[in-house]
Amino acid sequence: MRPAIITGGIGTGKSTVCKKLAQMGVKIIDADSIAHEILDEESFKIGQMFGDECVSNMKVVRKKLGEIVFSDPAKRKALEEFIHPIVRKRIYEQWEECQENREDCILDIPLYFEGKHRYNGFFIIVVYATLQQQRQRLKERNGLDAQAIQKRLDAQWPIEEKRQNAHWVVDNSGDLNALDLEVQRLYRWLKESNANSQI
Numbered sequence: 001m002r003p004a005i006i007t008g009g010i011g012t013g014k015s016t017v018c019k020k021l022a023q024m025g026v027k028i029i030d031a032d033s034i035a036h037e038i039l040d041e042e043s044f045k046i047g048q049m050f051g052d053e054c055v056s057n058m059k060v061v062r063k064k065l066g067e068i069v070f071s072d073p074a075k076r077k078a079l080e081e082f083i084h085p086i087v088r089k090r091i092y093e094q095w096e097e098c099q100e101n102r103e104d105c106i107l108d109i110p111l112y113f114e115g116k117h118r119y120n121g122f123f124i125i126v127v128y129a130t131l132q133q134q135r136q137r138l139k140e141r142n143g144l145d146a147q148a149i150q151k152r153l154d155a156q157w158p159i160e161e162k163r164q165n166a167h168w169v170v171d172n173s174g175d176l177n178a179l180d181l182e183v184q185r186l187y188r189w190l191k192e193s194n195a196n197s198q199i
Helices: 014-023 031-041 043-050 062-070 073-100 131-142 146-154 159-164 176-190
Strands: 004-008 027-030 105-108 123-128 168-171
Touching: 004 014, 004 159, 014 027, 014 105, 014 176, 027 031, 027 073, 031 043, 031 062, 031 073, 031 105, 043 062, 043 073, 062 073, 073 105, 123 159, 131 146, 131 159, 168 176
Parallel strands: 004 105, 004 123, 027 105, 123 168
Antiparallel strands: none
């Protein structure tokens, strides 16, 4: 299977695509889940860095931590510099374990383009929807107003820019049937005979 990272933009449907791939037998190495595990493992350190109010019962209160780091760029940078190297190391460990076990797997890194680290030798898959669809889905799914939606969109690369930097695009601007076909096409591409060739 091709070494690949799947990413997208908020509201583009990346999680739905990952669920469909998982149903086809692909293991999803989820960067967000790994980050959450590490935050709880390092809860004592997080409390030291950002205040005891960020920790409850040996677990990080992610909402409170988010309020702190997103209102202070220096604190956000400090958190990223602390946690990202650990996340990256664990992603690679899980990837290597899949290779040893001959399991099909893919890396799910939501903010791949926004992060400063690149994963050499991996193809980049972008799940795409139009900006208008992103806004509509965020409004319907999260109940956000226009200002809150724009704030979240501004924190990410524009989806058109991500699309231009992808090796493969999953178009999720249609209905669910169209998305099923897109995922099947993606799966066939991932499984092509030259799947192990590095970029």
